Amino acid sequence: MQPDRKDLAPGLSISRILTGLWQVADQERDGKQMDPVTGAVSLAEYAKAGFDTFDMADHYGSAELITGEMLNRWNGETRPRAFTKWCPEPGPMTPEIVRAGVQDRLDRLGVGRVDLLQFHWWSFEHPAWLDALHEMTKLRAEGLIGEIGVTNFDAAHLDLALADGIPLVSNQVSFSLIDRRAAGRLAETCRKHDVQLLAYGTLCGGFLSDRWLGKREPDTIADWSRSKYLRFINTAGGWDVLQTILRAAGGIARKHGVSISNVATRWVLEHAHVAGVIVGARLGENQHRDDNLKLFQFELDADDHEMLDRAFATSVPIPGDCGDEYREPPFLTASGDLSHHLASMPTELEAVDDPEVPGRARVFSGSLWEPIAGYCRALRDGDRIVVSGTTATHGVDRTVALDDAGAQTTYILDKIAASVRALGGDPKDILRTRMYLRGDEDVEAAARAHGFRFTTNPPANTTFLVGNLIGDFRVEIEAEAVISGKFQP
Template structure:
């Protein structure tokens, strides 16, 4: 066995050479949840101990308690080769003006006590609110200004990551859940990473500590008190329950014994072996438990073909986590520490509001603010009774900017978000859509556009027409209109 004194490293960019095991600080929020904060100098001492072992890349967020402040005390001690501090900005949906975005970044700079954020990772709650793309372009400008070294996102699915990349945002990373239990990132996101320069930072690799010897052969816990385990117990439940989880744990234990390492080593090594992964984030319970020696052991062995086959056999005893990465924050089943986020999501303001039709007592309309609505005389959406008609919609950001001008699939994703936003203003969802009509300019785009349409409507299956036309005004690659039908009270009562 090779003796490793320091963790392997990954050259993420010219600016960032990272430890392949990042130290995650999200549990600071859990430690401080009762109102008592960690002394920042003491916290800095704890982080310094990790850095001395080579675990010098720290991951945090604006809402991880005082994690940014603690990291700032560590950075202030360092000279030329200071540790790296990656943080996240998770604003509530709303207009993302230059001033709003700058204020969010400057708060990160102030809390960290630095002139430049090493990696600023952006999170967005609802893609139906299109200002997320505005925010990313503003972050790009701040990167050019020197306030940010690199830009990443967190909990983006493959479709919206593709929109951002195709629209010219220089994203470097996407931080997502990835583990022996949650294997979603090995699919669409990894395929996209193989075609681009984006790499994944994996969190949840140890499922909040469940992927360890401590839980091998143990009875299912009846009560969980810390946020991390509350979250990842939901992942275990949705993928087949405790029995399926124990199958994975048993396979990992056999592999660990074979290589004389720990179950966490096997779980982390499996994630790191995926080519899309730049690093795995292992949470630190500051002041309570330090796992640096054990984490170093995961660089002393490799998983062979037999190990992979043993794990694959265990995976067959479980089911996949539904949807794509990040969906757990935006739709059921909500797999978060606090559980169902419906109430939180319902507090997010809608990008549009419906108004009474000026000409029909049984009608409502939605106006998006486009200048063409007044010039041409139309509404983004019109409701008559329980019937909703959505006008032809293109991938337009702001007044007239074409989003992802060369990518029909990305345009379709953006267009469908706009359609769903118009429907939401009238109390409708994708499940209420009964017809879509798609117009494209290039027959070669049929499959790409259909894939994007299927991601939204695959289980709903509205009637659909797809037409190739000579051109679309403005140079767009795709335009879509939709029709929805709200369910009547009688239909709901009968379960129809």
């Protein structure tokens, strides 16, 4: 028996259990690189058993090199699939920078084309992520990339990327019995655009398993993965909540003659918008291939779902949307912040002090009209920040997401947030927004995008139907903020 398969895109058939290689980085924490040949032999064993789809990233230690060695040695009929990620620091994404990032993936894998290249971006307030994805689209047309995916994108920005013409096929996000965010708004976006999810964290670093049922919370955590997912567990309500969910999953597991891990993974896999689940492998150590195959020998029934739903009701939903753990506090990462990923969070916008008025500063976004009409993007005077009417202008004069008011609203609010932050404020300091819309047909989409951004700390708002806007814009938004200091580090 082998794992079930699914088409992620035309011509791209994958195992529904992908083998994740993030633990290579953990295995190499002492600075000693794993032997590529030994690692390649382990990967080949997975591939021959039908687990022939491998997921890695540029920062997963030597995972790309090991996979490249496996591909070079492969003599089977069907070549295994190698998915990797490019996770650059925020900054300008010129064609040269993007091509270099992609070429590095090709060189490390030893291939002429990456089957699926997944892009991660740390802060949507820095708009260069769209430049990167458009350049990746060009490289896809050249044949260097098979398909393009993203990782840790929330529903709003996945929708924005697709509305701006990026041909995405997948989004890789956390999804588990503890972290159920991907079953919400993101699921609707996936159905709307026919994009599929690749789910990681389905076992919460191994905590969703028989091993932890009835056990006390560990005093210390030895590896990055468990450190990260213990933060998720604590945010969801703590160890008692985990035990409640484990007991429910344990009862279902006994009923079907499988493991708790099988139940946890099967729950994720049965969501229609999930193409596959990523199960981590510690090469040369524990292998659970036989147990994972049991995923395809049973299905959860209505009683099973009811039992799990009762357990879920005791938990606290993980806040925000998918990917927020890398962009908003509480940072549900291995260290509780981004220190093990980034030294700092660069911004595109810089404040310019007014030489004549102490305490006054401005930011400029580089829009074509700012110097022509003589205005700035935003101005700070004392603790007050006012933001000019802002449209979905990318760079000098490109309109983002033509004919999509919701996507334009998302982009505009990112630009406004970046302006406020550059002037020393926090987006949570925004007290008022005014939205100007082209027509009735734009009201709901723009309102929902605004509501999604301001789920917490909602400002006062007024929305106007103006009948027309300059150029191709569907939406224009202005804002006011007062710096409280409450949200400053």
